[in-house]
Amino acid sequence: MKIGIYGQFYHKNSEIYIQMLLDALQKKAAKVLIEENFLEIINQNQEITKNFSECSTFTKLDSSFDLFFSIGGDGTILKAVTFVGDLGIPIVGINTGRLGFLATIQKETITESLNQILEGEYIISERSLLTVETKPESEEVPTLNFALNEVAVNRRNTTSMIKVETLVNDKYLTSYWSDGLIVATPTGSTGYSLSCGGPVIDPDSKNMILTPIAPHNLNARPLVIADSNTVTLKVYGREETFLMSMDSRIATLKNETKIIIKKADFTIKLVQLNDDSFIKTLRKKLLWGEDKRN
Structure with missing residues (x-):
């Protein structure tokens, strides 16, 4: 399994989620490459004690990648799309930002969600462009x-x-x-x-x-x-x-x-957990169905 990891900038406590992701991928003996600029940002951040400099890097993707992890908010996923283009590589969004409509994984459930995805327990949501x-x-x-x-x-x-x-x-x-x-x-x-x-x-x-x-x-x-x-x-x-x-x-x-x-004549593939849906995301993100009068 070949995995790409990308982020635009450092969010607070991002090193926790990066390490959890790398640990989960290591257990699966996956080949991991981190986007070159993102790895530099990680290693320059003083809050991060672990050195990730030995990780392999990439500047462009090719069709040999099995999954592409985006760490950040929805804006980071939009930038990740420019790397994937028409290659058809499924994108997994780990939301370390705020609202996160597009993200697959919320940081509160990262361990459980990662295990499901790496076991192939997910579906693909095809998105038009x-x-x-x-x-x-x-x-x-x-x-x-x-x-x-x-x-x-x-x-x-x-x-x-x-x-x-x-x-x-x-x-x-x-x-x-x-x-x-x-x-x-x-x-x-x-x-x-x-x-x-x-x-x-x-x-x-x-x-x-x-x-x-x-x-x-x-x-x-x-x-x-x-x-x-x-x-x-x-x-x-x-x-x-x-x-x-x-x-x-x-x-x-x-x-x-x-x-x-x-x-466009191609689509973007977003990974979606089996128990998630667009309706469920709307209820959660827009607080639909919740009584806020008290």
């Missing part, structure tokens, strides 16, 4: 032009609204006068889109969500469409440029650049 094309092409758009959560356009260096002309399958839908527009996947429905009033969508749904950000036209509402559609955006504003983000990756584009958003 979005891809982006711009016309004209822009050097600002990274080669990793896909997003697990959302593609969003936002105003830049101005307090003025922008106009986001929106087409679905080349047919004019509307123009959003707003701070921006989010095009989200079902996975992303519990992220930026939710904070802007978008609906919660089951990740198995074959949809995408259009959620305006602080719209001026008050009749503008979030819209759910089939993910077989193509969404095209054009942005106009007082400034010459605007921002486009793909999860956490940001590009600066010139006004009137055409942004073409489609469903």
Whole structure:
């Protein structure tokens, strides 16, 4: 079994969970590689007494990996997706952050959960992604032009609204006068889109969500469409440029650049414990069904 481990930065007490993970993998005689920059962060942190410098490292993944562990919050999982790409390697999220909608393992149950996963007692949740094309092409758009959560356009260096002309399958839908527009996947429905009033969508749904950000036209509402559609955006504003983000990756584009958003032709595999479900996660994270009146 070949395992990759990744994290963006050090969370408090992270060394405890890293050591527990390494101990569990060692018992399984797994070949373990830690992402190069993350290993450097681990060894530089003064709170960590154990030296992990002898661990093998990687800078890129290949299809020989069996599992990829992400240690951190949902943002770390989004970055982990850029390593995995279309390789089909299942991602296991260990949540050492806060809310953690995407994480497989909560730190309070790490030992039990790790044992289940390493025994193969889990299921795979296939998550759709979005891809982006711009016309004209822009050097600002990274080669990793896909997003697990959302593609969003936002105003830049101005307090003025922008106009986001929106087409679905080349047919004019509307123009959003707003701070921006989010095009989200079902996975992303519990992220930026939710904070802007978008609906919660089951990740198995074959949809995408259009959620305006602080719209001026008050009749503008979030819209759910089939993910077989193509969404095209054009942005106009007082400034010459605007921002486009793909999860956490940001590009600066010139006004009137055409942004073409489609469903990607590959999926991301998230490991899910057998007794977990999206409904259970919603109840736990959003405190649904709990009486808080007392």
